[in-house]
Amino acid sequence: MKLGINAAFAACRYPEPEIWLKIVGETLGLRYVQFFSDLIDPKVEKKTKERLCRNTKNAAKKYKVLIHSLFTGTAPHWSHFLLHPDEGMRKDAVGWWENYIHMAPFLGAKAVGSFLGSFSVSDSENPKRKKFLTEELVKTWRHFSSLAKDEGLEYLMFEPMSVPREMPCTISETEKLYERLNEKMAIPTKLCIDVGHGASVSGTGKDRDPYAWIKRFGSRTAVIHLQQTDKKSSRHWPFTKRYNKVGIIRGEKVLEAIGKSGAREILLVIEVFHSFFEPAEYQVLDDLKESVDYWRRWIKR
Numbered sequence: 001m002k003l004g005i006n007a008a009f010a011a012c013r014y015p016e017p018e019i020w021l022k023i024v025g026e027t028l029g030l031r032y033v034q035f036f037s038d039l040i041d042p043k044v045e046k047k048t049k050e051r052l053c054r055n056t057k058n059a060a061k062k063y064k065v066l067i068h069s070l071f072t073g074t075a076p077h078w079s080h081f082l083l084h085p086d087e088g089m090r091k092d093a094v095g096w097w098e099n100y101i102h103m104a105p106f107l108g109a110k111a112v113g114s115f116l117g118s119f120s121v122s123d124s125e126n127p128k129r130k131k132f133l134t135e136e137l138v139k140t141w142r143h144f145s146s147l148a149k150d151e152g153l154e155y156l157m158f159e160p161m162s163v164p165r166e167m168p169c170t171i172s173e174t175e176k177l178y179e180r181l182n183e184k185m186a187i188p189t190k191l192c193i194d195v196g197h198g199a200s201v202s203g204t205g206k207d208r209d210p211y212a213w214i215k216r217f218g219s220r221t222a223v224i225h226l227q228q229t230d231k232k233s234s235r236h237w238p239f240t241k242r243y244n245k246v247g248i249i250r251g252e253k254v255l256e257a258i259g260k261s262g263a264r265e266i267l268l269v270i271e272v273f274h275s276f277f278e279p280a281e282y283q284v285l286d287d288l289k290e291s292v293d294y295w296r297r298w299i300k301r
Helices: 017-027 046-062 087-107 127-150 171-180 210-220 241-246 251-261 281-295
Strands: 002-006 032-036 066-071 111-114 155-158 189-194 221-226 267-270
Touching: 002 281, 017 046, 017 281, 032 267, 046 066, 046 087, 066 087, 066 221, 087 111, 087 127, 111 221, 127 155, 127 171, 155 221, 171 189, 171 210, 189 210, 210 221, 210 251, 221 251, 267 281
Parallel strands: 002 032, 002 267, 032 066, 066 111, 111 155, 155 189, 189 221, 221 267
Antiparallel strands: none
């Protein structure tokens, strides 16, 4: 297993690649990072985007950090994304994804991943609409897969979420969608499992058990997002003494579940969210350092 971090910590604080990659490589001593789309929006003007991507790739090389994959940031979560009820808005989300795939080679990444979208309340209560939008999603994903192959990517990822409107959010839904998103695709689709997701609000039993998700899907998972949580919500707390007292995620249990899953290699990615404008920057960095120290007990790479 390898340990990395999602670059979400840099959003609204450290947009300069030289700074946030120095934090990853030197302050935290990590060799792997997952890119966060809020740092360079895929729809930014092409020249600016390519320049920022080159700067990011150069900084990553300087600080000996590998950009493992690209993943969605916060912005797509506010738009329903690939499951928006309006066709024009879905097309816009497709364009966003296409641009993100094109960014990957500039950053030296071999995979792109995403939360898929959220149904409107109306569509979530209408079986015909849900089926229609799901079929549209599968067709769109096939297009993404072909485009990603042309760009030299190795696989795509999707992330199960926490509530019924965000597809998928249960183990059974994830099984079905995983199969659909691997049907006649140009490259494989893998999972990104978040230990704080999985029907955290509405589910019962195994759907609310983070270790059950890992045991079930570990062999099909490329990335596990690590957050401390009390499972009342997807908290994205750091792994500090304060939050470890109230949180349910335990490093030894995560590694035990991975071992039972049959997985050969997974990147474990610390995904901690602070408010964009508080607390103070030193507190953010202290939280990240303590979180890395916590996980280094089990993961040395």
